[in-house]
Amino acid sequence: MVRKRKYGNWQPVQLTENLISKGVDGLVGIEELTDYAVVKGHDGRSIHKETGRKSNADVGFQQTSAKRKKDLRQPSSKRRKLNHKRKYQKKNVIERSTEVLKTDEDEVLKTDEDEAESTYSEAERKCEVSDFTDKMSAWSGLGIASSILRALAEQGFVEPTEIQAKTLPATLLGRRDVLGAAETGSGKTLAFGIPILHRILEDKERSTGDTKKADDAESYEDETDPEECELTDIGCAQVVSDISLHNTKGYPASKLYALVLTPTRELAMQVHRHLTCAAKYTGIKIAVVVGGMAPQKQERLLSRRPEIVVATPGRLWELIQDGNPHLAQISNIRCLAIDETDRMLEKGHFQELHNLLELLNVDGNKKRQRQNFVFSATLTMVHEPPGRLKGRSKKLRLTPGQKLQNIMTMLGITNPKVVDVTKETGTAGTLTEARIICAFEEKDFYLYYFIQLHKGRTLIFCNSISCVRRLAQILTLLQCRPLPFHANMMQRQRLKNLDRFREDPCGLLLATDVAARGLDIPDVQHVVHYQVPRTSESYIHRSGRTARAKKEGLTLLLIEPGEVPQYTRLCRTLGRTKDLPLFPISTKLLEAVKQRVNLARELDQLELATRRSNSETGWFRKALTEMDMLVDDSDLYPLNSVFDLDTVVHLFPMNALPI
Numbered sequence: 251m252v253r254k255r256k257y258g259n260w261q262p263v264q265l266t267e268n269l270i271s272k273g274v275d276g277l278v279g280i281e282e283l284t285d286y287a288v289v290k291g292h293d294g295r296s297i298h299k300e301t302g303r304k305s306n307a308d309v310g311f312q313q314t315s316a317k318r319k320k321d322l323r324q325p326s327s328k329r330r331k332l333n334h335k336r337k338y339q340k341k342n343v344i345e346r347s348t349e350v351l352k353t354d355e356d357e358v359l360k361t362d363e364d365e366a367e368s369t370y371s372e373a374e375r376k377c378e379v380s381d382f383t384d385k386m387s388a389w390s391g392l393g394i395a396s397s398i399l400r401a402l403a404e405q406g407f408v409e410p411t412e413i414q415a416k417t418l419p420a421t422l423l424g425r426r427d428v429l430g431a432a433e434t435g436s437g438k439t440l441a442f443g444i445p446i447l448h449r450i451l452e453d454k455e456r457s458t459g460d461t462k463k464a465d466d467a468e469s470y471e472d473e474t475d476p477e478e479c480e481l482t483d484i485g486c487a488q489v490v491s492d493i494s495l496h497n498t499k500g501y502p503a504s505k506l507y508a509l510v511l512t513p514t515r516e517l518a519m520q521v522h523r524h525l526t527c528a529a530k531y532t533g534i535k536i537a538v539v540v541g542g543m544a545p546q547k548q549e550r551l552l553s554r555r556p557e558i559v560v561a562t563p564g565r566l567w568e569l570i571q572d573g574n575p576h577l578a579q580i581s582n583i584r585c586l587a588i589d590e591t592d593r594m595l596e597k598g599h600f601q602e603l604h605n606l607l608e609l610l611n612v613d614g615n616k617k618r619q620r621q622n623f624v625f626s627a628t629l630t631m632v633h634e635p636p637g638r639l640k641g642r643s644k645k646l647r648l649t650p651g652q653k654l655q656n657i658m659t660m661l662g663i664t665n666p667k668v669v670d671v672t673k674e675t676g677t678a679g680t681l682t683e684a685r686i687i688c689a690f691e692e693k694d695f696y697l698y699y700f701i702q703l704h705k706g707r708t709l710i711f712c713n714s715i716s717c718v719r720r721l722a723q724i725l726t727l728l729q730c731r732p733l734p735f736h737a738n739m740m741q742r743q744r745l746k747n748l749d750r751f752r753e754d755p756c757g758l759l760l761a762t763d764v765a766a767r768g769l770d771i772p773d774v775q776h777v778v779h780y781q782v783p784r785t786s787e788s789y790i791h792r793s794g795r796t797a798r799a800k801k802e803g804l805t806l807l808l809i810e811p812g813e814v815p816q817y818t819r820l821c822r823t824l825g826r827t828k829d830l831p832l833f834p835i836s837t838k839l840l841e842a843v844k845q846r847v848n849l850a851r852e853l854d855q856l857e858l859a860t861r862r863s864n865s866e867t868g869w870f871r872k873a874l875t876e877m878d879m880l881v882d883d884s885d886l887y888p889l890n891s892v893f894d895l896d897t898v899v900h901l902f903p904m905n906a907l908p909i
């Protein structure tokens with residue numbers, strides 16, 4: 251039962267032994283509500299001393315925290331002011347955008363009331379609002395909630411990108427499922443992010459309207475505003491815990507509305523960031539659930555009952571199986587977005603995703619109510635089967651239509667809107683492509699040459715972790731400060747290296763394909779494929795880390811003779827009738843580079859030998875110590891005494907190179 255106050259809500263809790271011994275979700279303490287004068291009537295129900303109204307609760311107790319207690323008892327004018335401000339910010343959230351832009355005018359005026367009075371004149375404020383209206387007019391007609399529009403304006407997104415413009419009407423106004431393909435860096439995240447946020451606001455507004463009509467409800471936020479409340483009825487216990495079944499205003503606690511799935515942890519975190527920015531003024535909570543992080547921490551995040559969960563399938567499935575209470579609602583979600591869908595549904599990958607889909611599709615009714623968003627830059631792309639399967643290639647090669655149909659069948663989608671705005675080349679229009687043909691053992695020379703001559707944030711892709719490790723050693727010896735990034739690294743180190751890369755305008759990230767999809771790192775100038783990627787999709791996604799959002803970028807393929815068949819297949823799949831242009835190289839400079847790289851390689855070999863020898867001598871020393879025998883260090887570490895890395899690097903300083 252919910253007790254009403256003007257804005258706050260009170261939930262009676264039956265105090266039984268059973269309850270106390272078993273506990274209540276999120277109960278952090280019991281506090282007698284002396285402030286609110288509760289007595290027990292003869293029928294066992296609680297009676298408010300002043301109003302005489304009855305409640306079903308026996309005794310009131312409060313799920314609370316120190317902060318809340320303070321809020322309840324110490325009205326602050328600052329807080330009241332803030333609440334007043336929020337009240338206006340949340341008004342008319344779901345209005346269609348033609349009205350929205352108009353409404354926004356009033357909102358902005360009202361929201362800024364307090365501060366504006368002292369700083370701006372009415373005319374100046376009106377001018378600002380009309381600027382906002384003009385600035386965001388390209389979004390009008392789509393019906394986007396004003397709170398979302400405001401966040402978009404703040405990020406400078408004054409118009410929708412092509413994929414957004416072509417999918418938003420169907421997703422927002424028609425509530426259609428969408429299969430969307432658009433080049434890398436074209437804003438696909440918000441193409442599904444905006445309709446998800448919008449739909450949550452709509453649903454919340456509807457349910458709020460249903461349950462709280464009399465209450466002038468206008469908020470979806472689950473924070474109590476105690477100082478605004480007037481006690482109109484007796485309340486025995488106020489449930490303020492985030493993980494209670496009802497939020498503090500008495501509305502059903504936040505439902506799990508939407509699930510966004512991505513293939514990698516970093517991409518999930520990035521999508522979480524993008525959506526959080528867009529949801530800034532909506533009060534919608536978004537949590538990220540990925541492997542490599544403490545499950546306890548993620549359970550804590552889920553205990554806040556976020557409306558949207560962004561996740562990688564593995565950890566999400568783990569938490570569902572562990573019986574996480576918030577994720578127990580997963581089959582009721584209203585929106586499902588699968589980013590990089592073609593990758594996620596590839597055979598042999600993400601078994602957990604298939605388990606999830608089974609769970610989500612088990613109830614036909616819920617499946618029909620769910621809106622699905624399926625996006626990738628290579629959604630409609632089909633590639634040639636590998637050479638060894640050539641004879642059967644005609645049968646094996648799918649048409650784009652068959653590929654889409656397979657995806658729809660797997661997801662249980664029947665009548666989606668399909669939007670494909672990819673170009674024939676598959677890559678971004680602002681991308682420059684080039685290649686270098688060289689011998690296998692020359693790749694290091696050309697890579698170092700490129701890095702030295704073309705400064706700027708550069709992402710180097712390898713086909714294997716061992717290749718990343720070897721290159722990381724060599725480039726470290728060459729003082730290029732590479733940042734490795736692959737699946738066998740600790741999650742913390744992965745994130746740290748990504749952050750360092752983001753911060754350094756000349757950063758060098760050495761990665762496997764784990765970094766190929768989705769990562770939106772601003773101003774990556776170059777992408778180098780140290781090895782020809784195994785699939786055309788991989789080439790498109792790797793290259794797509796540069797030339798994003800209409801910026802320029804260069805992608806460079808290093809091809810050794812053994813990789814020519816792969817390269818030829820790539821060109822055929824991408825419909826290239828001509829070879830990629832050759833990257834210009836100065837042979838004079840290359841000679842100088844060779845000396846340096848060869849030296850680094852030798853050092854790398856020596857280092858390796860030293861490490862091996864050290865581990866052997868370590869064992870030998872231990873055995874000698876156990877036998878109480880004395881040993882001279884120079885007998886044990888001959889390599890260390892002769893080859894000191896710093897000394898050798900000093901003999902060939904960077905400026906010895908004529909480049």
Ligand SMILES: Nc1ncnc2c1ncn2[C@@H]1O[C@H](COP(=O)(O)OP(=O)(O)OP(=O)(O)O)[C@@H](O)[C@H]1O
Pocket residue numbers: 406407408409410411414432433434435436437438439440626627767768769770794798799
């Ligand atoms: N309407 C917009 N106007 C300007 N920039 C936008 C707009 N929408 C999104 N962006 C920005 O464009 C960049 C690329 O967006 P996003 O990461 O969603 O691309 P994507 O299409 O998903 O790329 P990928 O295929 O590589 O995953 C982001 O930095 C994003 O903030």
